[in-house]
Structure formats: structure tokens, C-alpha cells
Amino acid sequence: MNLELTERVIEVSNLKTYFYLDIGIVKAVDGVDFSVDRGKTLGIIGESGCGKSVTVHTIMRLIQSPPGKIVDGSIKLYRLKNNELEIVEITKLDPKGKEMRDIRGKEIGMVFQEPMTAFSPMYTIGDQIIEAILTHENIDKKEARERAIEFLRRVGIPRPERTIDTYPFQLSGGMRQRAMIAMALSCYPRLLIADEPTTAVDVTVQAQILDLLQELQEDMKLAIIFITHNLAVVSEIADDIAVMYLGKIVEFGKKEEIFSHPLHPYTVALFRSIPKVEGKLERLVPIYGNVPSSYQIPEGCSFHPRCENAIRGICNVTSPDLIDVGNGHKVRCLIYQKVEV
Amino acid sequence: MLNYIIRRLMIIIPELFLISVIAFVVIQLPPGDFLTTYIMRLQASGVEINQTIIETLTRQYGLDRPIYVQYFMWIKNIILNGNFGTSFSWNRPVIELIKERLSATLTISLLSLLFTWIVAFPVGIYSATHQYSPFDHIFTFLSFLGISMPGFLLALTAIWFLYKFTGHAVIGIFSLEFQNQPWSLAKLIDMLRNIWLPVIVVGMAGTAGLVRVIRAMMLDEIRKLYVTTARAKGLPEYKVLIKYPLRVAVSPTISTIGWLLPALVSGESVVGIVLNLQTIGPLLLTASLAQDMYLAGSIVLILGTLTVIGMFISDLLLAWLDPRVRYGAREGG
Numbered sequence: 095m096n097l098e099l100t101e102r103v104i105e106v107s108n109l110k111t112y113f114y115l116d117i118g119i120v121k122a123v124d125g126v127d128f129s130v131d132r133g134k135t136l137g138i139i140g141e142s143g144c145g146k147s148v149t150v151h152t153i154m155r156l157i158q159s160p161p162g163k164i165v166d167g168s169i170k171l172y173r174l175k176n177n178e179l180e181i182v183e184i185t186k187l188d189p190k191g192k193e194m195r196d197i198r199g200k201e202i203g204m205v206f207q208e209p210m211t212a213f214s215p216m217y218t219i220g221d222q223i224i225e226a227i228l229t230h231e232n233i234d235k236k237e238a239r240e241r242a243i244e245f246l247r248r249v250g251i252p253r254p255e256r257t258i259d260t261y262p263f264q265l266s267g268g269m270r271q272r273a274m275i276a277m278a279l280s281c282y283p284r285l286l287i288a289d290e291p292t293t294a295v296d297v298t299v300q301a302q303i304l305d306l307l308q309e310l311q312e313d314m315k316l317a318i319i320f321i322t323h324n325l326a327v328v329s330e331i332a333d334d335i336a337v338m339y340l341g342k343i344v345e346f347g348k349k350e351e352i353f354s355h356p357l358h359p360y361t362v363a364l365f366r367s368i369p370k371v372e373g374k375l376e377r378l379v380p381i382y383g384n385v386p387s388s389y390q391i392p393e394g395c396s397f398h399p400r401c402e403n404a405i406r407g408i409c410n411v412t413s414p415d416l417i418d419v420g421n422g423h424k425v426r427c428l429i430y431q432k433v434e435v
Numbered sequence: 436m437l438n439y440i441i442r443r444l445m446i447i448i449p450e451l452f453l454i455s456v457i458a459f460v461v462i463q464l465p466p467g468d469f470l471t472t473y474i475m476r477l478q479a480s481g482v483e484i485n486q487t488i489i490e491t492l493t494r495q496y497g498l499d500r501p502i503y504v505q506y507f508m509w510i511k512n513i514i515l516n517g518n519f520g521t522s523f524s525w526n527r528p529v530i531e532l533i534k535e536r537l538s539a540t541l542t543i544s545l546l547s548l549l550f551t552w553i554v555a556f557p558v559g560i561y562s563a564t565h566q567y568s569p570f571d572h573i574f575t576f577l578s579f580l581g582i583s584m585p586g587f588l589l590a591l592t593a594i595w596f597l598y599k600f601t602g603h604a605v606i607g608i609f610s611l612e613f614q615n616q617p618w619s620l621a622k623l624i625d626m627l628r629n630i631w632l633p634v635i636v637v638g639m640a641g642t643a644g645l646v647r648v649i650r651a652m653m654l655d656e657i658r659k660l661y662v663t664t665a666r667a668k669g670l671p672e673y674k675v676l677i678k679y680p681l682r683v684a685v686s687p688t689i690s691t692i693g694w695l696l697p698a699l700v701s702g703e704s705v706v707g708i709v710l711n712l713q714t715i716g717p718l719l720l721t722a723s724l725a726q727d728m729y730l731a732g733s734i735v736l737i738l739g740t741l742t743v744i745g746m747f748i749s750d751l752l753l754a755w756l757d758p759r760v761r762y763g764a765r766e767g768g
Contacts, residue, residue: 199669214661226668
């Protein structure tokens, strides 16, 4: 088998997750493609409601159905079973079935945004981590406890043999998020999904968590999908960046590419809307308008009502494709696409 | 935990004191003291009463002493001798009357509680996990019916239907032929044939209410992030539900264990009369109607005490169940 494929961890293509609600269909994820390799990080950025969270919840098959439904596309998980590479089509699995449950927590670990509420207050940190280990590994309670302590130490929690018996509400937000990471990694997954893990913690803790994730990534050759709306965070951790807008990836590329010359008007606008540390003082430019309602996605290019470069008669009519402009840099914008009018 | 228990125990003392004061006030409430009633009854039965006898009786019962002394004499009698006074309408010691009925009351109460939980938990959980499904709507309709329908009406309807279709009349916990017999297997079987009806009727409103509470609690909890975390770990769905949201959802059920007894006793009064149950509810009702204040006051005192104990037990259970209570932590903090 070729090397590129063995390094691959997940491949998502043309994924569509729609929500069928009384008021209409929400196309939360509408044709998303990406792949992540071992030791690499994909950063998905976008405003609230752009579908980034639904994308990863779909990968975990945690979307409530009804109303949510995978309409189209595939999610291929590459995993090692008895030292042999095996490809699992996640979209075909029963979300409540054993096969999917064996993937959750074992092949894919997940860290959530709110460390405050992501642990149940009724059980100790240790109890919840040990439970995750015992669900997937054929070891006894004592070994599981030792492994839990080991992982708590690895994520930098002081005195793990004591902390393991504390309740979540006895720990600070940063410590809880570390414990969450320990739990997500406790079964040695190949893929870690981090759903805005630094949004709810303060800036110093944010930096520590990012460092920790990078360190663990190197140790365990983890593939990471990192969701955030924070450009500073994504610049720190990502190898590839996908910019999402209304359920579609509008720009994709290497981090350096995207940061040095963003192409899509939405990405450009995003960069202008955040303060810079270096360079001369400029007025921040907010993105014009609001994210449209998910029930009524604009005709043509979904960004055109907010786009300064929108061309009347074209952008509101034709919906753009994701065009490769070289170096794996892709953009979904009619400016870069030859359109016959 | 030990600290918590001790702290909680300390609260019981003033609570019990207040309840005893209220019970004493209840006894003193009707115009005239019990001696007046006593003398009237003696006169009515033709006994000649003169001033000396009245004075002797007054001194004997301490009625010439200040009210707080009277209270202490009353409570001392209860604590040291278990003497709750005498019921005028029954002309028997209060304690005997209550003792006779306590076992039937507790049996029906506890069985109703069991019935309530066995029905309400599965139904509530089902309704929450299958929100707006046909069965959820059916259960919702039935529980609103259960909440709004008066117990005695349900009791009457049930007796009538049962008699019409099976010919078996439920006229109390025991059938007539067993009423005054000592315990035997036959009597037990007879009790089981009859007791389910009062148990269901008494437990009906509570069950319907609890279904709503559990449904609402579960709906709240299953949307919380920690449930998603549990799923993301790869736990099977039933484990996710039972271990995580259900544990939080039982809290209000447990914290109301203490109120259950008085609620059942008062809720069951009318039902008790309709179904001819030898329980405390009807006894309290007749005692209040007849101004039999020693009996009524004593029932208030005993129910109050049992409630305090029930609350204590439910608080202990709650602390055992929820570490946030144990450690005095605030929600989420």
C-alpha cells in the first residue's frame, strides 16, 4: 500500500448534512471535502452557524436524527486493525450501533468547547476517564486507573494521583480542559477532534492548551481537526486551513498560503476584521451585514450579499466551484473562475 | 460527609420544637379549654359538678398555670410516657387510635410510592427520549388526566367498574369475612386482592405529576454537553442515559420524599373515606370536624415529625447522590 495512504487518517468528500425542520431545510453542511494525515492539523474557521461544528459532529455521528440527516457524501476513516490498514465508511454505520461506538473514543477522541459542562458534575474526573478506557480496552479497573493517572500527568495536571479523585467543579477551567484532553486521548486515538477547545478559557490558558496539544500531537503522531473562529489560534496550530461559510468550504490551503495571500473576499474580510499586533494602526473593518438565515441561503454565491467585490448579474446567479489555483490552494469564488456569461 | 450529617441533624432540633408548638397551638385553638368540654360532657351524662371539683380538676391538669408551663407538661408527657392525651370523641387514648391505623397508612403510602416510581420513571424517560412521538402524546394526555381527576372520583368509578365486571366489591383493605381475623395466608391473599385499588388510586396523582417532572428534567439534561461527551466516549445509549442525565433527574424526586407522607395522608383522606380505609387520613378529618383537638393536634405532631425525618433522609440521599451538595458547590461553578 502506498505511503501516502497509510499516513491518511480521515477523508471527507462531498459531505452533506441537512436538518429537516418544520420551518424548512437547513443545509448545515453542504458539500464539504477535506482529508487529514497523521501528525497534521486541519484548522476549520468560520463564523458561528457556518457548519463547522456540525461537520465534526457528523464525523462522530453525534447528530440527532431526526431532524439531522446525512444526505450525501462519504467519510472514510483509515484505521489499523491487527496491524492491517482498514477503511471504514462512517456514513454507512448505525450511529447507535457497536461499530460506531467502537470508533468513538477509540479511533476518534473529541474535546469540547465548554470544559465547565463537558464533564458530568456527578462523578469524579477519574471515574469518567476510567470509564472511557474500560469501554474500549480489555484491562482491569486498576490498570485503567493507572493509565488515567498517567494521562493526567501527561497533560500537565499537578499531583494526578490526587486530582483523579476530585470532582470537575473542584478544578479550574484550564485544568478541566486538560483533563478533557487526557480523557479524549486515553485510548490512543489516531484522530483528535477539538471543537473550539480554547474559546471558553482565558488567553494564558489558551496558549498553554495549544502548546500541550502540539506536544501531544508530536508524541502520538495525532491527526487533529481543530475548530475555531479565532484566527490567532488557528495560525498557531494548523497546517492546513479550511475557511467555511454557510455550510461550504470557501477557501482551503496551507496555513502560510492562506495567511500570506488570502484569495476569497470572505477570508480577506475576516483578516481585516481582527486587530494586528505589528504594522501601522489601521481602522478595523467589520464584515458588512450578518450571516444570512440558514433557511434562505442566497442564490448564486452565498457570500455575494456581503461581498464588496460582488458582480451584479454574475455572483447572484452562478454558484462558484472550488477552484485549485495552484499549491493545493483552493478558492470558491467567481473572480478566480472563468465564467461564461 | 460526617460534617454535613451533623450540621443537618442540628437543624432537626429547632424544627421539631416549632412543630410541637404548632401542634400545641392547634390543640388550644378552639374556644374554651378541654376541661370546659370535659365538664360539659360530665354534666350531660348527669354528674353533679360543683366548684371544688372544677378547681381540683383545674389544678390536676395544670390549667391554672401559665400557658408555657402547660406546653412543657404536655410535651413532657409525650416524650417521657408516650402519652398524647385522650380523644374525646372516641374516649380512648390518642396513641392507641393512631397505632391502630399507622400500619395500614404506612403500607398504603409505601406501596403507592413504589407504584409511583415503577410507573413514572420508565414512562418519563421514554417520553423525554421520544419527545413528541405518538406515545409521548398519549402519556402526556394520560398524565394530565391523572393530575386533574379528583382521587375520590377515580375511586368511585373504579369500584363501580370492578363490581360490574368481576362482581368483586372493594370495601376496604380486607373483605368482610377477614376484617377481624388474625393474620393468616388467606388474609394476606385477601389483602392483596383489595389493596391494589387504593394503592393505585392514592398514587395516581403523584404518578402523573412525577411523569411530568421526570420528562422535563430529562429533556433538560439530555441536551447538556456532558451527555454528548458520554456518547463521544463510545458508551452505549442506555448507559449514557442511566448513568448521566437520569442521575441528575432523580434529584427532585428524592428531595420530595419528605413531603410525600403528609401529601399522601391529606390526599388520601377523601379517598380513604370512599374506599373505607382504616388509615390516618379519615381519622384526621373526623377529628377536625368533631373538634377532637388532642387527636387532631397529635396527628399534626406525628405527621410533622415524620416529615422532618423524611426530609432528613432525603437530604442524606441527595448528598450521597450529588457531590455538589456534599461539597457545597454551586451549579457549574
